[in-house]
Amino acid sequence: MLEIIQGYYAYFFLILLFIIGLYGMMIKRNLMKKVIGMSIIQSTVILFWIVSAFKEGATVTIYDSAVGVGNPDLYINPLPHTLMLTAIVVAVVTLGVSLALIIAIYRNFGTLEEPLLMERTK
Amino acid sequence: MNAHIPLLIPLTFLFMALLVPLAGMLNRHLAHLVALAGAVIAFYFSLVGLSIVMDQGPIHYHLAGWQPPLGIEFVLDPLSGFLEVIITGTALFVLIYSRRSVEIEMPDKTIPFYSLTMLMLTGLTGMVITGDLFNLYVFLEISALAGYALIAIGDKRAPFSAFRYLTLGTVGAAFYLLGVAFLFMITGTLNMADISKVIPLVKDTLPAATGLALIILGAGLKMALFPMHAWLPDAYTNASSAATSLIAPIGTKVAAYIMIRVLIIYDFPPVIEVLSWIAAVGIIAGSILAIAQTNLKRMLAYSSVANIGYIALGITLANPLAFIGAMLHILNHALMKAVLFLAAGGVSNKMGTLDITKLRGLPKQMPFTTAAVLIAVFSMVGIPPTGGFFSKVYLIFGAIESETWFFVGVILLSTLLNFVYFFRVIDISFFKPYGTKNGPSEKAFE
Numbered sequence: 327m328l329e330i331i332q333g334y335y336a337y338f339f340l341i342l343l344f345i346i347g348l349y350g351m352m353i354k355r356n357l358m359k360k361v362i363g364m365s366i367i368q369s370t371v372i373l374f375w376i377v378s379a380f381k382e383g384a385t386v387t388i389y390d391s392a393v394g395v396g397n398p399d400l401y402i403n404p405l406p407h408t409l410m411l412t413a414i415v416v417a418v419v420t421l422g423v424s425l426a427l428i429i430a431i432y433r434n435f436g437t438l439e440e441p442l443l444m445e446r447t448k
Numbered sequence: 449m450n451a452h453i454p455l456l457i458p459l460t461f462l463f464m465a466l467l468v469p470l471a472g473m474l475n476r477h478l479a480h481l482v483a484l485a486g487a488v489i490a491f492y493f494s495l496v497g498l499s500i501v502m503d504q505g506p507i508h509y510h511l512a513g514w515q516p517p518l519g520i521e522f523v524l525d526p527l528s529g530f531l532e533v534i535i536t537g538t539a540l541f542v543l544i545y546s547r548r549s550v551e552i553e554m555p556d557k558t559i560p561f562y563s564l565t566m567l568m569l570t571g572l573t574g575m576v577i578t579g580d581l582f583n584l585y586v587f588l589e590i591s592a593l594a595g596y597a598l599i600a601i602g603d604k605r606a607p608f609s610a611f612r613y614l615t616l617g618t619v620g621a622a623f624y625l626l627g628v629a630f631l632f633m634i635t636g637t638l639n640m641a642d643i644s645k646v647i648p649l650v651k652d653t654l655p656a657a658t659g660l661a662l663i664i665l666g667a668g669l670k671m672a673l674f675p676m677h678a679w680l681p682d683a684y685t686n687a688s689s690a691a692t693s694l695i696a697p698i699g700t701k702v703a704a705y706i707m708i709r710v711l712i713i714y715d716f717p718p719v720i721e722v723l724s725w726i727a728a729v730g731i732i733a734g735s736i737l738a739i740a741q742t743n744l745k746r747m748l749a750y751s752s753v754a755n756i757g758y759i760a761l762g763i764t765l766a767n768p769l770a771f772i773g774a775m776l777h778i779l780n781h782a783l784m785k786a787v788l789f790l791a792a793g794g795v796s797n798k799m800g801t802l803d804i805t806k807l808r809g810l811p812k813q814m815p816f817t818t819a820a821v822l823i824a825v826f827s828m829v830g831i832p833p834t835g836g837f838f839s840k841v842y843l844i845f846g847a848i849e850s851e852t853w854f855f856v857g858v859i860l861l862s863t864l865l866n867f868v869y870f871f872r873v874i875d876i877s878f879f880k881p882y883g884t885k886n887g888p889s890e891k892a893f894e
Contacts, residue, residue, distance in 0.1 A: 348619075351615060351619065357611060360615055361615075364615050364618050364619065367618075367619055367622050368618065368622055370622075371622045371625045371626050371629070374626060374629055375625075375629050375632075378629055378632075378633050405638075406629075406632070409582050412582075412586060413585075413625065416585075416586070416589045416621075419589075419593055420589070420593065420614070420618050423593055423596055423597060423614065424611065424614050424615070424618075427596070427600055427607045427610055427611045427614060428611065430600065430607035431607045431608050431611060434604050434605075434607060434608075435608070443608055447605045447608055
């Protein structure tokens with residue numbers, strides 16, 4: 327049991343983070359808090375990719391004469407990191423669009439509380 | 449040029465998305481023409497692409513010359529070529545219609561509207577054509593982000609419905625990306641063709657199964673499969689008519705395409721039987737919810753939920769006949785829904801209301817629109833000479849083929865339910881007395 331925790335503690339942390347994000351998005355009544363929950367979920371996914379690329383004892387993917395090119399196991403797979411740069415951009419854009427929508431909602435209805443909004447959009 | 453067709457289709461839309469604001473600066477009316485030109489060119493490319501694919505087999509395009517496992521690959525095969533034609537064709541028809549409706553509904557937002565439309569089509573055509581799972585995610589988010597903005601241009605409630613769509617859509621995309629992470633961990637590649645070669649070796653491992661479940665969950669959220677459909681009715685009802693008629697016919701279908709692709713990669717695992725049941729529940733629930741609506745656009749939105757159920761059912765029954773039915777239904781439903789939503793936009797602009805109970809005298813007011821609606825309704829219900837009949841027949845044959853008699857019953861029952869909610873519209877508009885007292889309201893479009 328202790329070995330599992332030691333080996334996979336990052337994943338347990340990510341599961342926790344994902345659940346916190348889902349909780350924020352589904353249970354919280356304020357739209358701003360929903361956006362925060364959404365951002366946490368996106369960050370969790372990005373972190374998941376990064377954690378999955380980690381290798382014990384490997385170094386960054388830049389040629390190092392001390393390490394050489396003989397053993398690829400000594401380098402981390404750079405692909406997840408590059409992919410996640412794109413995912414981070416997407417997450418930022420999503421955040422921007424959601425904040426713009428929140429501004430529009432506040433201008434139209436004067437509140438960001440979901441129960442009130444449900445009432446006023448009837 | 450023919451070898452470049454896979455790239456040219458999304459690129460045309462991307463180029464036009466940038467050209468629309470520039471042309472709009474010169475003259476506001478040019479924006480529509482540029483967008484229309486983009487749709488015509490892309491439609492031409494996808495027709496040529498489909499004819500080449502049918503003759504000579506799939507076209508593979510390697511971006512920047514990098515070979516597939518390393519580089520991104522665009523693949524135009526019969527399935528993606530078919531969907532490409534549906535997307536660009538529907539977009540072309542909607543853009544021809546949208547000039548007047550956009551002028552009336554959002555006179556000061558024409559340029560952003562057309563620019564966003566082009567961006568969304570870039571995403572949708574790109575999603576269909578790409579052969580790389582991560583690239584698909586990028587295109588998915590391009591189309592989704594443009595879609596949120598398009599839906600937010602509408603009536604006063606539109607930003608709120610767009611926000612709900614945004615939160616759920618983003619979580620859907622996050623689930624998809626998480627699923628791709630599991631697939632990448634177990635197979636070490638993102639190219640679909642490569643993954644489908646590796647997957648038989650690792651099919652029974654936990655990461656492969658988790659990846660499949662997460663991707664299907666994400667695609668299900670995006671395609672508004674029944675229990676995850678909460679965002680759809682509001683988004684479709686409150687958006688402007690041009691945006692709805694663009695997003696409703698093709699947006700959810702492309703998410704269904706993700707599901708098809710992933711299931712093809714996994715070679716239709718037996719687990720998907722669960723999905724057939726979810727789809728069957730969705731067909732019935734969507735139809736019943738549609739009966740309960742009084743707003744025409746909302747009713748059509750719930751009918752979309754039911755029809756996505758047909759498509760999902762056809763895919764997950766996993767036999768050739770049902771699959772043909774699902775493909776045919778993607779085409780038929782795109783056309784029928786486009787017609788019905790375009791007509792709904794026309795009705796709301798001319799009659800000033802979308803309340804079904806106030807549609808008396810519609811045939812007298814708008815004879816051509818009513819004729820088009822009538823044909824589309826026949827097709828929705830599945831009356832023989834129309835397209836909807838044939839896709840339903842194929843679905844029923846598919847269900848018989850796999851000996852799932854319950855699903856045969858579901859399809860027949862939902863046909864009756866379709867008849868109930870569409871007949872209400874016909875009944876009120878044709879047969880209720882039409883006098884000055886109950887005539888159409890003179891109120892202009894709000």
